[in-house]
Amino acid sequence: MADRFDLVYVRKQFPALRRTVSGRPAAYLDSPGGTQTPQCVLDAITRYLVDTNANVHGQFVTSEESDRLLDQAHAAVADLLGCSAPEVAFGANMTTLTLLLAQTIMRDLRPGDEIVITELDHEANRGPWLHLAERGVVVREAPVDPATCTLDYDALEALIGERTKVVAVGYASNAVGTVNDVARVVRAAKQVDALTVVDAVHWALHGPIDVRALDCDFLLCSMYKVFGPHVGVMYGRRRVLERLRPLKLVTQEDELPFRFETGTLNHEGMAGTIAAIEFIADLGRRHGGAEGEAGRGAGGEAGRATDARRRHIVTGMRAADAHEQPLAARLIEGLSEIRGVTVYGPPAGSPRTSTVSFTLDRFTAPEVARTLGERGLFVWDGHFFALRLVDKLGLLERGGLVRVGLAPYNSAEEVERVIAAVGEIAKAIH
Numbered sequence: 001m002a003d004r005f006d007l008v009y010v011r012k013q014f015p016a017l018r019r020t021v022s023g024r025p026a027a028y029l030d031s032p033g034g035t036q037t038p039q040c041v042l043d044a045i046t047r048y049l050v051d052t053n054a055n056v057h058g059q060f061v062t063s064e065e066s067d068r069l070l071d072q073a074h075a076a077v078a079d080l081l082g083c084s085a086p087e088v089a090f091g092a093n094m095t096t097l098t099l100l101l102a103q104t105i106m107r108d109l110r111p112g113d114e115i116v117i118t119e120l121d122h123e124a125n126r127g128p129w130l131h132l133a134e135r136g137v138v139v140r141e142a143p144v145d146p147a148t149c150t151l152d153y154d155a156l157e158a159l160i161g162e163r164t165k166v167v168a169v170g171y172a173s174n175a176v177g178t179v180n181d182v183a184r185v186v187r188a189a190k191q192v193d194a195l196t197v198v199d200a201v202h203w204a205l206h207g208p209i210d211v212r213a214l215d216c217d218f219l220l221c222s223m224y225k226v227f228g229p230h231v232g233v234m235y236g237r238r239r240v241l242e243r244l245r246p247l248k249l250v251t252q253e254d255e256l257p258f259r260f261e262t263g264t265l266n267h268e269g270m271a272g273t274i275a276a277i278e279f280i281a282d283l284g285r286r287h288g289g290a291e292g293e294a295g296r297g298a299g300g301e302a303g304r305a306t307d308a309r310r311r312h313i314v315t316g317m318r319a320a321d322a323h324e325q326p327l328a329a330r331l332i333e334g335l336s337e338i339r340g341v342t343v344y345g346p347p348a349g350s351p352r353t354s355t356v357s358f359t360l361d362r363f364t365a366p367e368v369a370r371t372l373g374e375r376g377l378f379v380w381d382g383h384f385f386a387l388r389l390v391d392k393l394g395l396l397e398r399g400g401l402v403r404v405g406l407a408p409y410n411s412a413e414e415v416e417r418v419i420a421a422v423g424e425i426a427k428a429i430h
């Protein structure tokens with residue numbers, strides 16, 4: 001891999017970064033809430049709406065182009081996730097796809113069947129399963145250790161038994177950056193033939209995804225968290241998708257992936273999705289030489305061109321992570337040295353994303369976030385829908401956490417601005 005990350009090139013791709021706040025450049029440190037959008041994605045969306053914009057399966061050229069675009073969008077996401085195109089379904093967002101998936105799986109469950117979820121997860125991978133309790137399903141929650149913000153894997157494994165039909169787990173925590181040992185959870189679920197559902201919404205920006213290596217049955221993410229527009233995507237293992245009985249209308253085709261895609265899809269969003277994935281592949285081309293790093297191909301019918309794109313995507317994701325990790329380490333170090341700051345997250349040395357959350361004594365998270373916002377530092381505050389975790393941290397009633405979420409376009413200078421600004425807020429009191 002090329003050792004220097006081309007931050008100048010990357011930043012140039014994002015028109016939003018030109019924005020200023022009271023004369024200071026805006027620093028977008030809210031990637032776990034959604035990334036900024038590169039020009040190529042904006043262009044692809046506009047191009048679709050200007051030049052194509054038709055419904056599918058018609059007898060004229062723009063409709064035929066829309067058919068092709070939808071195929072290409074499925075193929076692009078297949079390269080992002082390491083699967084085949086028919087195993088990809090598009091939807092409104094991850095939450096809606098998961099709700100539908102849970103209702104679909106429910107059709108084959110009986111009262112007394114069990115589902116395991118985790119306390120660390122975003123509500124989007126908890127609520128859809130908790131809803132099933134009203135139909136007699138027993139939902140068990142694997143505990144998070146508030147001292148380390150990590151899952152208790154032994155306790156999780158102990159919850160999985162003969163009656164477990166689904167295990168739903170996050171890939172990484174959008175609140176504190178913990179990266180879970182998903183492969184271990186999947187292995188435990190497979191011992192009892194339970195389905196596995198992985199929420200990769202937060203992880204997708206921070207590292208490559210390989211659903212075959214994970215061996216999960218479902219994995220969901222949202223393209224607006226990875227440079228794309230507001231569409232959700234779901235991987236489903238082919239034989240499981242074929243076996244399940246989705247809540248579909250008679251008008252819906254029975255073939256994959258259409259049987260899991262309801263209504264007219266977000267075509268312009270799918271055009272933007274292809275461009276977002278190409279943007280990541282392009283990062284890989286720039287940072288990994290002509291062939292990119294070795295990586296698993298998408299395989300199957302996808303062919304050689306798509307194998308190359310997959311390799312570039314993997315290289316691009318690794319290059320971005322290698323850029324962000326030292327920034328996150330510096331952020332943790334700098335914040336930890338400020339009197340009154342508590343940084344939350346996994347212990348040093350544990351796998352984590354570049355998302356760093358903290359509290360500052362005597363200030364609520366909204367107060368800190370507002371002051372930073374006034375200085376052009378856009379960070380998030382609150383519970384970020386990781387309700388159970390923030391509750392267990394004892395912060396739910398106190399405004400939650402301040403979250404600084406890095407993306408490939410963030411710089412060391414922006415990190416220093418955050419540290420300095422938090423230091424100044426702290427000084428006003430201590």
Ligand SMILES: Cc1ncc(COP(=O)(O)O)c(C=O)c1O
Nearest residue numbers: 093094095122124174201202222
């Ligand atoms: C970890 C995680 N899971 C799920 C979601 C929900 O995603 P969506 O907005 O696509 O429904 C989010 C959104 O913030 C998230 O961070």
